[in-house]
Amino acid sequence: MKAFFYIALAVLLPLHVKAQDTVVVTGQIKEAATGTALSGINISVPAFAAAITNEKGEFRIKAPDYHTALTVSGPGYQTRIITLNGRHMVTVRLHEETFNSIYNRRQNTDPITTLNMNDSWQQITSSPENYLQGKVPGLQVVRRSGTPGMGADLFMRGYTSLYATNRPLVIVDGMIYDTNEYGGSLISGYVSNPLSDIDIRDIDNITVMRDGTSTYGTKGANGVILITTSHAKEIATRIDFGIMGGVNTPPAKMPVMEAGDYRLYLSDLLQSSGKTPASIAALPYMNDNPNADYYRYHNNTDWQREVSNQSFNQQYFLKVAGGDDIATYGLSLGYLKQSGTIRRTDLGRYQTRFNADLTLSAKLKAAINLAFTSNTRKDKDQGVSPKTNPLYLSLIKAPFLARQEVNDAGIASPSLAGYDLFGVSNPVAVINKMQDVNKSYRFFGSIRFSYLVSKNISINTLTGVTFDKVRENFFIPESGIKPDTLSNAIAYNRSGSNVERYYSLYNDTRITYDKQFNREHHFIASLGLRYSSNNSESDYGLGYNSATDEFVSVGMGQNLLRKVSGTIGKWNWLNTYFSTDYSFRDKYFLSFNLAVDGSSRYTYTRNQYAVMPGLSAAWLLISDRNHIDALKLRAGVSRTGNDDIGNYTSRQYYISQNLLGLQGLVRANIANPYLKWETVTKYNAGLAGAFYNERLSFSVDIFRHRTTDMLTIEPVAAATGFDHVITNNSAMETHGVELSLLGRVADRILKWDLGLNLSTYRNKITSIPGNQLLTTYGDATILTAVGHAANLFYGYKTNGIYTTHEEADKAGMGAKGGDVRFVDTNGDHKIDEHDRQIIGDPNPDFTGAFTNHLAWKRWTLDAVFTFSYGNDIYNYTRASLESMSNYNNQTLAVRNRWRQDGQQTDIPRAAWGDPNGNARFSDRWIEKGDYIRLQQLSLCYELTFKHGAMKYVRISATANNLFTLTNYLGFDPEFSNGNSVFTRGIDDGLFPQYRTVQLGIRMGL
Amino acid sequence: MIRYLIIIGLLLGISCRKEKWNDRNKPATSQNLLQTIQANKDLSRFYDYLLKTGYDKVLASSKTFTVWAPVNSAWTTVDPALLNDTAQLRLLIGNHISNLSYTGGTGEQRIATLNGKKITFAAGTVEGINVSGADEYTANGVLQVIDAAIIPKQNAWEYLISTSYQQKKFLQSLAYVGIDTATAEQIGVNPTTGAPIYKPGTGEVQLNHFLERVNINSEDSLITYVILTDDAYTAEQQNLTRYFTDSTAALTDTATQWNVIKDLAFNGVYDKDQLPATLYSIHDSVQFHISSSDIISTKRVSNGIVYIVNHISYELSSRIKPVLIEGEYYSGVKDATKTIAVRTRVNPNTGATFRDVYMYNYGVASYWLRYSARLHSVTYKVYWVAVNDVQTGTFPLRVTFNDPAVITIPYTTVPLASYNEQYVGDYTNVRYGTHNVYLVGNSVTTNGNNTILLDYIKLVPILN
DSSP, X not given: XXXXXXHHHHHHGGGGSOOOOOEEEEEEEEETTTOOBOOSOEEEETTXXXXXXXXXXXXXXXXXXXXXXXXXXXXXXXXXXXXXXXXXXXXXXXXXXXXXXXXXXXXXSSOEEEEEOTTGGGOOOSSGGGGGTTTSTTEEEEEOOSSTTXXXXXXXXXXXXXXXXXXXXXXXXXXXXXXXXXXXXSSTTOOOOGGGGSOGGGEEEEEEESSOOGGGGGGOTTOXXXXXXXXXXXXXXXXXXXXXXXXXXXXXXXXXXXXXXXXXXXXXXXXXXXXXXXXXXXXXXXXXSSOTTGGGSOOOXXXXXXXXXXXXXXXXXXXXXXXXXXXXXXXEEEEEEEEOSBTTOEEEEEEEEXXXXXXXXXXXXXEEEEEEEEEEEEOOOOSSOTTTOHHHXXXXXXXXXXXXXXXXXXXEXXXXXXXXXXSXXXXXXXXXXXXXXXXXXXXXXXXXXXXXXXXXXXXXXXXEEEEXXXXXEEEEOSTTSOOEEOSSSEESSEEEEEEEEEEEEEEEEEEEEEEEETTTEEEEEEEEEEEEEEEEEEEEEEEEOOSSTTOOSGGGSOGGGXXXXXXXXXXXXXXXXXXXXXXXXXXXXXXXXXXXXXXXXXXXXXXXXXXXXXXXXXEEEEEEETTXXXXXXXXXXXXXXXXXXXXXXXXXXXXXXXXXXXXXXXEOXXXXXXXXXXXXXXXXXXXEEEETTTTEEEXXXXXXXXXEEEEEEEEOOGGGTOSEEEEEEEEEXXXXXXXXXXXEEEEXXXXXXXXXXXXXXXXXXXXXXXXXXXXXXXXXXXXXXXXXXXXXXXXXXXXXXXXXXXXXXXXXXXXXXXXXXXXXXXXXXXXXXXXXXXXXXXXXXXXXXXXXXXXXXXXXXXXXXXXXXXXXEEEHHHHHHTOOSSSSOOBGGGGGOOOSTTOOOSSOOOOTTOTTXXXXXXXXXEEEOOEEEXXXXXXXXXXXXXXXXXXXXXXXXXXXXXXXXXXXXXXXXXXXXXXXXXXXXXXXXXXXXXXXXXXXXXXXX | XXXXXXXXXXXXXXXXXXHHHHHHXXXXXXXXXXXXXXXXXXXXXXXXXXXXXXXXXXXXXXXXXXXXXXXXXXXXXXXXXXXXXXXXXXXXXXXXXEESOOOGGGOOEEEEBTTSOEEEEETTEETTEEEEEEEEEETTEEEEEEXXXXXXXXXXXXXXXXXXXXXXXXXXXXXXXXXXXXXXXXEEEOTTTOOEEEOTTSSEEEEEHHHHHSOTTOSSSOEEEEEEOHHHHHHHHHHHGGGGXXXXXXXXXXXXXXXXXXXXXXXXXXXXXXXXXXXXXXXXXXXXXXXXXXXXXXXXXXXXXXXXXXXXXXXXXHHSOOEEEEXXXXXXXXXXXXXXXXXXXXXXXXXXXXXEEEXXXXXXXXXXXXXXXEEOSSEEEEEEEOOBOSOXXXXXXXXXXXXXXXXXXXXXXXXXXXXXXXXXXXXXXXXXXXXXXXXXXOSOOOTTTSOEEESEXXXXXXXX
């Protein structure tokens, strides 16, 4: 509070300085690259005077004094604000319009990045958040997988919560764009991603607010991403049409064994299982003598080739904009078809958007945004689904088996082979016969009215609805796929159907007061109300054992086994907010925000309203002096919240329970009426500047987030009849630094911009019940302990292997020669859970991107390198492919397995059933996830026409994921299997990203 | 500049995945067994024999093997007859190769070779032959270089057949032709019995009753086998014949001879100077006392050891054993409409549980339960355990043989709550074979007086 007083004092004191008389300023405007004088450039002192440059680029303008600021703007050129600093004459060198300095004079007091989407037409991505990768400091964008349209997980400055969401809030055209999933997908590993419903070509700009989000109350904890879709900029009719086509090439194959090596591995494995040599020799795949089964077990199939292939993309996009003085409109239509590199996976999308601006009267304006998107996805199971993940199956499937049924004479039948004697499904059957279809659509529409009550006061109201529906169907046939085991039956074929519905009504109404006093004090204040009413429902049914594989719907399954379930949710949110911005002479800035949040999720009597204040200030230290264009210092403190605590968690509720065929209701939870939102207190300080006519600019921020009342799943005594209760009993802290640098290295005919973004965060749990918490995911154990980051890999350390039996016996751990030597931390001569240590950290030391933009005549070249350093990955797939304990095919490295006393190797022996636990969760599977990737390379050539119907033609060639430098042994070091902190860095077999090369042509009429 | 960087980067990127896996993927050795043998000059003769016998293809295949390869000089001591005959050579070379990888470090192992014989392999030695180059790993198995060839041995059965003792003749007489349904070709079904009809000449296999009991022809387990000289065989036949007296002399002779030879195999290999005082035979655990002084010849065979003895001694009581008849396992009754209870009781003295048969109030006089037992031609002492813990009054029972009406042993009263064996009389069996044994209830119909209770009957032979 004291700080606030001093800042206020510092800002208000200069109010008494009296304005001087009018002065005259002269100057010249030149183009930065060529030095040629520019005519027709607007010069203005807002609300005071305006001028235009003559053919020599010279101007003459009145100004209140020699300390005021001039605004310089012109078509095709950047808008600059120039502080006179006592100069009577200024020379300004303007860069082109698309010049993107990090430093923005209009930028307010909080760390905010705005991206203008000039290059959106040449993007390959099917989801707009992928575009943000590496472009915003502090925002870590981790693409989920190689499934088209699945998008990315976004982590703003690390994370703020363990169990509540870590997703930033997305606001599209002023309305909350819900990005949550309701009910979860039935398709293993698939995440429905509503953001992909926005076509990137419809976006005008994206603003990412890392801090200063207090007005969003309990939804602003993870920052806010504001997306503005494009409206008609002029009344002349413009038609833009684009066609793009591309090729996807599957990633390099995992080096798994071929039939010969695999059979040698099996020999050693079976020998260790205690089978007699005679019974091993009698196995059909070991019997090389002519016999009926010979051709079934003597093939060499490259299963990876059977499940992945080269695939193609196509996109069409049409945009029409125009209008008259009263109404302007923009209409866009798009069709996209993207295929994955796993066979028979693709995404088809139809998308349309209608944006209109209406001038109803001089004071009343309206804006309409309507968007409708329809998606159809054909997908396959990914992640941990060992019976149906085709990629995983293609790695573990025995290579000596054939794709199709083979008769005794070795002639292949057209029908596919069934699951094999090892119990492994036929990956080709998964590709060809299994259905995973996801259809979704979303309507997102709003209308906004703005009424100018007086010169300074305006009223804005926006009302909108979101309607979202996801329909999913899957069918897993009997043929070729290993049956599943239910609690009371064997499921030979399986079907599922799922409907997720979301409806939301949203209103945001505010009154704004905007006033400039004495041209020195600028004051804006808003008071408003946001309200949203939400409804969600998810229903699913699972069917089993339909009569034949032709009956694929749930209703065809056996009545006794059918399962039907679902969830519903209803919640309301009311947010009253007040925000005020004050600036003095564009030099001192102060901003105060306050939100008071109410939500149906809090118990009415205990926690009624969340109060979220925020204060930030900025000081333009230097402007337009010597070679320093600007240097601005800013700092802020704010409080935000996270209301993702579940709709009904604070209340006591009942769920249905089936007991021996009788339905009943049982208590589902222990109500916690004291349950409240998580509170995140944020501190931020930053310095930004531009030098040498903005050819070099930088921005650096340091931050600290302190989460208190953090949601905890706390174990309770067994006597309660429950496992856990949900409380607000833990706390966490995250701090970090972000740096952006942008330099124009060459500024002649060849323009070369080099950019660098670096972000770091360090996370620490400060309080948690019991001081530590262990969670498991896949085979990994994750430690959450006070004083450490929230999600550390907690497992066994290894120290090579026992190279001789003697060595193993001496150690006395019950191991044999060739077993892994686990570190006995507590020295009790036994390896058990007490010997676990921290073996890895999935959080990167830093992430970022290195961007290049080259422009030469009509050519432009963009190259974006993204990188991550210092994060560890648990390679779950390799843990399975080098476990050497079962029939699964293994990597080629397993050829170096220990086989002989005294053999020097770091790969342990093959041991049936793994008695020593060689494959347990240990540092053997933790790998460095460092990578640098040429995420995008694109080359454009533009032709403009002065005459004729066609205005321009732009041809682009773009490539994604051209190469990745990494030592990670899995398919792809970049993946994300969830927004949760507990799943980070666990590579559980998602489809990898692939290389795409796309050619596009865009025409303007 | 940047373009060059990108091109370099691209090249790096393409080569990158391979590189990071290369170190891990490079196998320690890529030479297979055949190549390794070929490369070793001192194994050139063995290599030639591999080519000649076709085992070269086996050793180049993608399965694991262990090869004990004799050095060139070892072949000079091998009988040229073995080397010149291809079939014999194949057996000989097959004796040097086994499936799967074996190293000497894991103690003594008996390993089946590709010709079906087993060899004994321990650290530094195989079948007593020195291993000079041990545990050389190749891509598909282990190579052991040895100083001499491993000549395949006969097994106990093969050895026995090669002798001319009476024991061999009798054992050969037990051979018969059976049908292997897996290989026999079925040509029809017998319309009356439903039994399959096989095409004559298919699926016929030579079987032997003795080998089905104790397979001394198998290489799987190690045995000690005893062959009796003809004198010992005849003496033994004479000793036993009185216990196997049957209706005809021929039957008596066969039963006696069968009993002479059926117990002459023992699990495990016992050296002559380390014979234990008592050896228990396979299956019937007859207790033999084989004295090394009786052994006139010893033969090492591939599945153990064979002794030829001129005298054999054993515990007669372990051969002519007491017969135990459990009450609850009756095979027939006088009147099947009556209720018979089988009880599980606890003996309060020992705490052990036992099951017995119990009938009461069934209203039939001289009710009987039938059992069957194989009896020797010898006199038996008859005991029973019948625990009368159900009523206060006692009742009598009797045991009889072959005909329930004939009283061989008179009625004996069952005392109250006695858990001990009760001697009820003697019975002399005249014919060796399976006989019916009856437990007969009292010859009254009064409830409580004709109760039947039996835990077991025990017939103890009187041997002298």
